Amino acid sequence: xxxxxxxxxxxxxxxxxxxxxxxxxxxxxxxxxxxxxxxxxxxxxxxxxxxxxxxxxxxxxxxxxxxxxxxxxxxxxxxxxxxxxxxxxxxxxxxxxxxxxxxxxxxxxxxxxxxxxxxxxxxxxxxxxxxxxxxxxxxxxxxxxxxxxxxxxxxxxxxxxxxxxxxxxxxxxxxxxxxxxxxxxxxxxxxxxxxxxxxxxxxxxxxxxxxxxxxxxxxxxxxxxxxxxxxxxxxxxxxxxxxxxxxxxxxxxxxxxxxxxxxxxxxxxxxxxxxxxxxxxxxxxxxxxxxxxxxxxxxxxxxxxxxxxxxxxxxxxxxxxxxxxxxxxxxxxxxxxxxxxx
Ligand code: ADP
Ligand code: MG
Numbered sequence: 001x002x003x004x005x006x007x008x009x010x011x012x013x014x015x016x017x018x019x020x021x022x023x024x025x026x027x028x029x030x031x032x033x034x035x036x037x038x039x040x041x042x043x044x045x046x047x048x049x050x051x052x053x054x055x056x057x058x059x060x061x062x063x064x065x066x067x068x069x070x071x072x073x074x075x076x077x078x079x080x081x082x083x084x085x086x087x088x089x090x091x092x093x094x095x096x097x098x099x100x101x102x103x104x105x106x107x108x109x110x111x112x113x114x115x116x117x118x119x120x121x122x123x124x125x126x127x128x129x130x131x132x133x134x135x136x137x138x139x140x141x142x143x144x145x146x147x148x149x150x151x152x153x154x155x156x157x158x159x160x161x162x163x164x165x166x167x168x169x170x171x172x173x174x175x176x177x178x179x180x181x182x183x184x185x186x187x188x189x190x191x192x193x194x195x196x197x198x199x200x201x202x203x204x205x206x207x208x209x210x211x212x213x214x215x216x217x218x219x220x221x222x223x224x225x226x227x228x229x230x231x232x233x234x235x236x237x238x239x240x241x242x243x244x245x246x247x248x249x250x251x252x253x254x255x256x257x258x259x260x261x262x263x264x265x266x267x268x269x270x271x272x273x274x275x276x277x278x279x280x281x282x283x284x285x286x287x288x289x290x291x292x293x294x295x296x297x298x299x300x301x302x303x304x305x306x307x308x309x310x311x312x313x314x315x316x317x318x319x320x321x322x323x324x325x326x327x328x329x330x331x332x333x334x335x336x337x338x339x340x341x342x
Contacts (some may be wrong), residue, residue, distance in 0.1 A: 015108035016118040032119040041140035043081035051128040061099045063196035065106030071322045073135040073200035074270040078217040080144045080205045081136030088121035089131035149214035149233035149275035153301040160245045165266025167195025187249035197268040211284040214275040221265040239299035240310045
């Protein structure tokens with residue numbers, strides 16, 4: 001298949017390049033022409049997904065497509081921006097039609113659920129890599145920023161932490177089959193899904209939009225990402241480790257101690273971590289509850305710099321950093337821990 005036919009066949013389908021009134025011209029010309037609503041700012045973010053770094057080349061192409069878009073949507077959620085458009089830079093070693101079908105389906109299922117439309121991109125031959133740039137709308141006065149947390153705010157997350165790290169252990173097959181089997185199919189499936197099919201918390205961000213002071217999405221690990229938010233805001237945090245949301249599936253897989261480690265330092269969860277003014281906490285929690293969206297309290301913003309547990313002991317700000325060999329080790333560590341236990 002030639003490049004033109006490939007683009008035509010895969011990328012102009014209505015579930016990916018869905019119609020929107022603000023797309024004056026979509027895929028097919030040299031540029032797309034897009035209309036930003038009056039008074040709104042354009043929120044722009046980009047994330048690359050490389051085979052062997054962000055996903056395993058032999059992974060399910062449906063999940064690769066879903067995940068590549070999900071991690072970008074998660075950044076829009078973290079600013080409370082409304083998703084609008086995305087562009088796709090795709091490098092492929094060869095044209096594998098079934099692979100591309102599944103890849104596009106994964107991306108399209110999430111794109112149509114979130115109302116975001118593919119408006120352009122570039123397709124080249126090369127090692128498998130996917131770069132997505134998302135565009136959303138946000139009121140520049142009320143956009144959530146990392147820098148706006150205030151001493152006394154309460155800290156919440158939108159769901160369990162560490163499940164994706166558990167899913168990665170299972171995917172890397174660094175836990176024995178017998179041990180994984182003890183976990184049962186449902187537990188394994190939940191952890192795998194957390195890693196392979198992360199859910200961007202756009203809806204939670206929409207509901208919480210009026211209440212939040214500061215937010216970040218947890219991609220590199222809870223402590224690392226909370227640390228970024230706190231550094232930007234010039235404050236610290238006290239976290240009640242006993243209230244960290246850790247799934248029983250993760251505890252079954254890794255044991256309590258390693259599960260806590262995965263919740264604190266494992267990446268890829270894409271939960272939102274938000275800082276809410278105390279006065280707004282109750283109404284925000286009620287709004288989430290009414291919508292069936294979890295919002296779990298885990299700590300508070302304090303004046304002293306650093307992150308501390310409920311006994312005032314400092315916690316290290318561990319996380320995943322591509323340029324730090326220790327981080328690469330760390331991803332393997334969680335897997336190694338699970339192996340040791342069997
Ligand atoms: P040009 O050579 O002018 O840059 P291309 O041949 O690269 O144009 O692309 C033709 C059209 O197809 C453009 O509108 C471009 O945005 C779109 N396109 C190319 N690759 C992709 C892709 N991976 N996803 C979405 N649109 C794409
Ligand atoms: Mg081009």
